[in-house]
Amino acid sequence: MSDEKNTAAKLEKIKAEILAKYPTKVARKRAKQILVNRNDSTGKVPEVGANMRTVPGIITQRGCSYAGCKGVVLGPTRDIVNITHGPVGCAYYSWLTRRNQTRPESDTAENFMNYCFTTDMQDEHIVFGGEKKLKQAIQEAFDLFHPKAISVFSTCPVGLIGDDVHAVAREMKEKLGINVFAFSCEGYKGVSQSAGHHIANNGIFTHVVGLDDTIGKGKFRINLLGEYNIGGDSFEIERILDACGISLVSTYSGNSSIDHFANSHTADLNAIMCHRSINYMAEMMESKFGIPWIKVNFIGAESTAKSLRKIAQYFEDEELKAKVEEVIAAEMPAVKASLEKAKPRCEGKRAMLFVGGSRAHHYQDLFGELGMETLAAGYEFGHRDDYEGRRVLPSIKVDADSRNIEELHITPDPKRYAPRKDEESLKKLESEGLAFREYDGLMPDMKENTLVIDDISHFETEKLIEMFKPDIFCAGIKEKYAIQKSGIPMKQLHSYDSGGPYAGFKGAINFYEEIERMVNAKIWSYITPPWAAEPELSANYAWVA
Amino acid sequence: MLLRHTSAEPVERTGLMINPAKTCQPIGAMYAALGLHGCLPHSHGSQGCCAYHRSALTRHYREPVMAATSSFTEGASVFGGQANLLQAIDNIFTVYEPDVIAVHTTCLSETIGDDLNQIAIKAKDEGKVPEGKYVIHASTPSYVGSHVTGFANMVQGMVKAFSESTGKRNETLNIIPGYVEPSDMEEIKRMASLMGLKTIVFPDTSNVLNAPQTGKFRMYPKGGVTVAEMKATGDSKATIALGPLASDLAARKLDTLCKVPCHTQELPIGLQATDRFVDTLRKVGGVSVPESIAVERGKLLDVMTDMQAWFYQKRVALFGDPDSLVSLVEFLVALDMHPVHVVTGTPGKAFEQKIRELTAHLPVPVNVKAHGDLFLLHQWIKKEPVDLLMGNTYGKYMARDEDLPFVRFGFPIFDRVGHSYFPTVGYMGGIRLMEKMLDALLDRKDRDSPEESFELVI
Ligand code: SF4
Numbered sequence A: 001m002s003d004e005k006n007t008a009a010k011l012e013k014i015k016a017e018i019l020a021k022y023p024t025k026v027a028r029k030r031a032k033q034i035l036v037n038r039n040d041s042t043g044k045v046p047e048v049g050a051n052m053r054t055v056p057g058i059i060t061q062r063g064c065s066y067a068g069c070k071g072v073v074l075g076p077t078r079d080i081v082n083i084t085h086g087p088v089g090c091a092y093y094s095w096l097t098r099r100n101q102t103r104p105e106s107d108t109a110e111n112f113m114n115y116c117f118t119t120d121m122q123d124e125h126i127v128f129g130g131e132k133k134l135k136q137a138i139q140e141a142f143d144l145f146h147p148k149a150i151s152v153f154s155t156c157p158v159g160l161i162g163d164d165v166h167a168v169a170r171e172m173k174e175k176l177g178i179n180v181f182a183f184s185c186e187g188y189k190g191v192s193q194s195a196g197h198h199i200a201n202n203g204i205f206t207h208v209v210g211l212d213d214t215i216g217k218g219k220f221r222i223n224l225l226g227e228y229n230i231g232g233d234s235f236e237i238e239r240i241l242d243a244c245g246i247s248l249v250s251t252y253s254g255n256s257s258i259d260h261f262a263n264s265h266t267a268d269l270n271a272i273m274c275h276r277s278i279n280y281m282a283e284m285m286e287s288k289f290g291i292p293w294i295k296v297n298f299i300g301a302e303s304t305a306k307s308l309r310k311i312a313q314y315f316e317d318e319e320l321k322a323k324v325e326e327v328i329a330a331e332m333p334a335v336k337a338s339l340e341k342a343k344p345r346c347e348g349k350r351a352m353l354f355v356g357g358s359r360a361h362h363y364q365d366l367f368g369e370l371g372m373e374t375l376a377a378g379y380e381f382g383h384r385d386d387y388e389g390r391r392v393l394p395s396i397k398v399d400a401d402s403r404n405i406e407e408l409h410i411t412p413d414p415k416r417y418a419p420r421k422d423e424e425s426l427k428k429l430e431s432e433g434l435a436f437r438e439y440d441g442l443m444p445d446m447k448e449n450t451l452v453i454d455d456i457s458h459f460e461t462e463k464l465i466e467m468f469k470p471d472i473f474c475a476g477i478k479e480k481y482a483i484q485k486s487g488i489p490m491k492q493l494h495s496y497d498s499g500g501p502y503a504g505f506k507g508a509i510n511f512y513e514e515i516e517r518m519v520n521a522k523i524w525s526y527i528t529p530p531w532a533a534e535p536e537l538s539a540n541y542a543w544v545a
Numbered sequence B: 001m002l003l004r005h006t007s008a009e010p011v012e013r014t015g016l017m018i019n020p021a022k023t024c025q026p027i028g029a030m031y032a033a034l035g036l037h038g039c040l041p042h043s044h045g046s047q048g049c050c051a052y053h054r055s056a057l058t059r060h061y062r063e064p065v066m067a068a069t070s071s072f073t074e075g076a077s078v079f080g081g082q083a084n085l086l087q088a089i090d091n092i093f094t095v096y097e098p099d100v101i102a103v104h105t106t107c108l109s110e111t112i113g114d115d116l117n118q119i120a121i122k123a124k125d126e127g128k129v130p131e132g133k134y135v136i137h138a139s140t141p142s143y144v145g146s147h148v149t150g151f152a153n154m155v156q157g158m159v160k161a162f163s164e165s166t167g168k169r170n171e172t173l174n175i176i177p178g179y180v181e182p183s184d185m186e187e188i189k190r191m192a193s194l195m196g197l198k199t200i201v202f203p204d205t206s207n208v209l210n211a212p213q214t215g216k217f218r219m220y221p222k223g224g225v226t227v228a229e230m231k232a233t234g235d236s237k238a239t240i241a242l243g244p245l246a247s248d249l250a251a252r253k254l255d256t257l258c259k260v261p262c263h264t265q266e267l268p269i270g271l272q273a274t275d276r277f278v279d280t281l282r283k284v285g286g287v288s289v290p291e292s293i294a295v296e297r298g299k300l301l302d303v304m305t306d307m308q309a310w311f312y313q314k315r316v317a318l319f320g321d322p323d324s325l326v327s328l329v330e331f332l333v334a335l336d337m338h339p340v341h342v343v344t345g346t347p348g349k350a351f352e353q354k355i356r357e358l359t360a361h362l363p364v365p366v367n368v369k370a371h372g373d374l375f376l377l378h379q380w381i382k383k384e385p386v387d388l389l390m391g392n393t394y395g396k397y398m399a400r401d402e403d404l405p406f407v408r409f410g411f412p413i414f415d416r417v418g419h420s421y422f423p424t425v426g427y428m429g430g431i432r433l434m435e436k437m438l439d440a441l442l443d444r445k446d447r448d449s450p451e452e453s454f455e456l457v458i
């Protein structure tokens, strides 16, 4: 089927074939989450079912709220002692497994990221409560490390037995005189990691943001939101911003320190990479401090250039605009040279991307640069706005699972609220094409007659592979080997396997090389042994002397 | 320094575990269930646990690790997870068509108090379990024991669900290989077959978690003990349980249920433990030890003789699981090494006792701790340095900081291959262990030797 065009009818047929395997109720539910993309000129796309409960037993990619809170958002910050309150496992699995890199200011500066801290609850704590143990754990962490902050993450049983982690945190904060705060990110909250992102955003905003009003150096001061420094992505973005003369106040949260968060409300712009995991922070900062936000994307060389131009446009500074152009001009030749090598060997090949809450979108840019086509994509824990764009926000129904996640109501800070731009200049910039508080989502960027699948199941993954035989499939570690065993190269887009950075200009080059290697690897040609290719039992060889 | 905040002075801790040397029960249960042919492990709880367990096993084996979850939401955690599990069972049998679903609990479902047995019966009553298919289960609360306990519980679950006695005993031997690698399970089978014995090894993850690349994904790989074999374990002549913590529970259950006598002993790692394993096979199986096994033993002894000098009095720090550490320490002592710091994360004082016995005659003090952690181990190393560190991948941080030769041993190994393919059990496994230790020690010697004593021949 590889050479035929995918028509809507054909894709609908494939969808029906997939759904036919499910029990009726499941099929009905999945039908809303599997769509043939339509993309008319107004950018209107079909409605997708997202952020819905996962069907029990379906073999999902999804993880839990704890993973989203502790693992994703707070994990990359180096100088907070993160204590997981619960039995040992949750802490263990989130220990160094996400490839977040960090670069402390000096060899002796605080860095706790290589450590794993847990209360390791035993049965007596489940029966009699774990608050005492938690207090003791915080005390011991303080005595041993004297960190500037300690945070506590609740795992499933904690919520159930009713430990009041917030009260413990308050008490210990008072006692120790350092910042101690807790997250109720029990794994059963919400329907995926996404709930945990929200909880993390709320917690950092409440307990950390705004604690340090010092205005740092730099004329163009921004925060980068939703960039976690997997495989060194943040380092590359930092390098580029630095070259442009743009000061990074804080990244949420790649290569970050709690001090950056505390000071981040002094920035003049929030630039969002991963909309799903961090948009709450941008919204709250805008409400409280008056910092506008824009969506950026540093995945893809063209996208990087575009994002830099957006930032420069925001600051309305000719010098900055010129500098940005200069940097782009300096970086592009190497990118082009690499692309010239890789593109002929990748062009026309087909990719599928099923990851996260933004990468299934962003990485399509890189594949596009390589001349590759995205046949199907979807998020593991995205919401409708990540698919269809924020314009659908008012029409998203809040269900019971989402209602359980606290929505903070933020009002302007009486002293520190300072709109960085007045309404008029925002309007003007908007009319010049700079969109504020806007994310268009994945579907408008995808072609007609591609498949969009939310929270894809293992069964659906297998079916896609069988029916489309894509040239590369992108997902996470759990999916990796099932796909490779099917003879299809698989690139992890959570952890990047062992690769990266893939962000920015150098990252784009790394990615081109990586994909070029993967889709052309010889391995796949060796699967059939010679004796299976020619199964005749004997052959007549003429002996040539 | 990667672990720059680790001080040299150990202080008593009662609240905080730092850098654990164990993980939670369900992952062991999931691993055991993968050693049952045609089985889909199922995690009864929120979906995060399942995602984490699958990820960790996948990183260690670099193989597909298929498992499903009950995907609890807040409602399920308040009202119980019965509805979720019933729905999951229905979906799994419809979509993934396994022969068996092996359900284990998580902290959440344990805390709620879901009764798996009752739910499994209900699923059957409601017709959600097709004819000839099974739902088996094990209770695996992570606030008790460790991943090894979870393994033991699931193996027991397999026995409870399947083992039956027809009243006719046969000559087959059951072997429970313990919480070891697929390669080790393969090696145990190979040794038993060299002895001319007919065995049922369960669980058996060989050819499941070290399956070949064939260009075709198999949801249920070819390996694994079959349900028919599991049933037949009740008629076997005896059970040999390797690794008390991982295997004794199931072996005893089999004894209780089907009167199959059990022999529990240490994992056959190193010379003496392998000797005892072979001897048990001989006695229980009623066979004599063939020349081929004697030759393997002789080869191990030969390498021990040849390379003795390099092991002599080397100070070693070790961490891992109790069953494998006990045998490993015995082996190191046999090599005249000094295992001076030994930590397991799994609770249980018997471990400390056992290590003390094995090292009692050493001329150096030995630190040992059960329910310990790597922070403590690191502190011990800082205070009393060692020549070699052995343990799972997390050890590499200590190894780099302290500039120590490091041998990866145990679970998880996230950064190297080999463990799935080359055993460390048996005589040949002993040679491999020595090879790994020698590589580490001699590479270090070569690196550090001054030019004049950097030598070609060692
Ligand atoms: S909740 Fe329990 S079972 Fe789940 S990962 Fe944590 S320790 Fe393991």
Ligand code: SF4
Residues within 6 Å of the ligand: A064, A065, A066, A067, A090, A154, A155, A156, A157, A185, A186, A187, A188, B046, B047, B048, B049, B050, B052, B106, B107, B108
């Ligand atoms: S117990 Fe809860 S918090 Fe921990 S991994 Fe499982 S789902 Fe996540």
